[in-house]
Amino acid sequence: MPVAQAASEFNYPRILDHPWDHSPITVYIDNKSVPPHYSPTYYTQVQKALNYWAEGGNGKLEYTPVFKIVDSEKADIRIRWVEDMQKEQGVPPRVAGNTIPYIVNGRFIRVDITLGVGFFQWGEWIPYSDTAMLAIAKHELGHALGLDHSNDKQDIMYPTNEQINNTNPILSKYGSLLLFAIYAILAIAVFLSVSYILGRVAK
Numbered sequence: 688m689p690v691a692q693a694a695s696e697f698n699y700p701r702i703l704d705h706p707w708d709h710s711p712i713t714v715y716i717d718n719k720s721v722p723p724h725y726s727p728t729y730y731t732q733v734q735k736a737l738n739y740w741a742e743g744g745n746g747k748l749e750y751t752p753v754f755k756i757v758d759s760e761k762a763d764i765r766i767r768w769v770e771d772m773q774k775e776q777g778v779p780p781r782v783a784g785n786t787i788p789y790i791v792n793g794r795f796i797r798v799d800i801t802l803g804v805g806f807f808q809w810g811e812w813i814p815y816s817d818t819a820m821l822a823i824a825k826h827e828l829g830h831a832l833g834l835d836h837s838n839d840k841q842d843i844m845y846p847t848n849e850q851i852n853n854t855n856p857i858l859s860k861y862g863s864l865l866l867f868a869i870y871a872i873l874a875i876a877v878f879l880s881v882s883y884i885l886g887r888v889a890k
């Protein structure tokens with residue numbers, strides 16, 4: 688098919704092209720009333736995510752945002768953390784963040800971003816790594832800048848929980864151990880049956 692067709696297979700829709708009618712966009716990051724499993728390193732990840740967008744982000748914005756971190760809840764974008772997104776925000780399992788834009792006359796007047804800090808799996812608390820938090824913060828800030836979800840899996844605006852699943856070093860360690868154990872059992876079983884057959888043949 689023509690090149691134009693291939694180029695259009697991905698789309699990068701926007702909620703609004705120019706959501707903010709002023710600059711800089713003020714950002715309040717609530718690192719005071721934080722949940723028990725909050726890590727102070729998460730704050731840095733949000734700063735990195737802000738820099739990511741200020742430096743062009745995924746290239747899908749029509750403008751270059753300028754941010755100003757302020758110590759007032761009256762900020763344009765308000766970011767806070769909660770312990771359990773499922774319980775406190777009623778979102779589907781494994782959703783790590785939530786962004787609510789308030790739109791008046793075709794502009795954002797305020798955006799509330801809520802970020803989770805981890806989740807329970809088999810009764811065990813799995814915290815988000817800094818890498819995961821950075822990806823989550825970039826994604827949610829993308830919404831706060833007017834971007835909607837993309838169908839491009841390589842794009843930060845793709846709705847995914849991959850970054851969450853990848854965050855789990857403890858689980859993946861157990862995962863590979865389990866795989867190793869299965870291979871070991873298989874190898875022993877093969878060895879035993881081969882010796883059994885060889886033993887019978889010898890007799």
Ligand SMILES: [Zn+2]
Pocket residue numbers: 826830836846
């Ligand atoms: Zn999203």
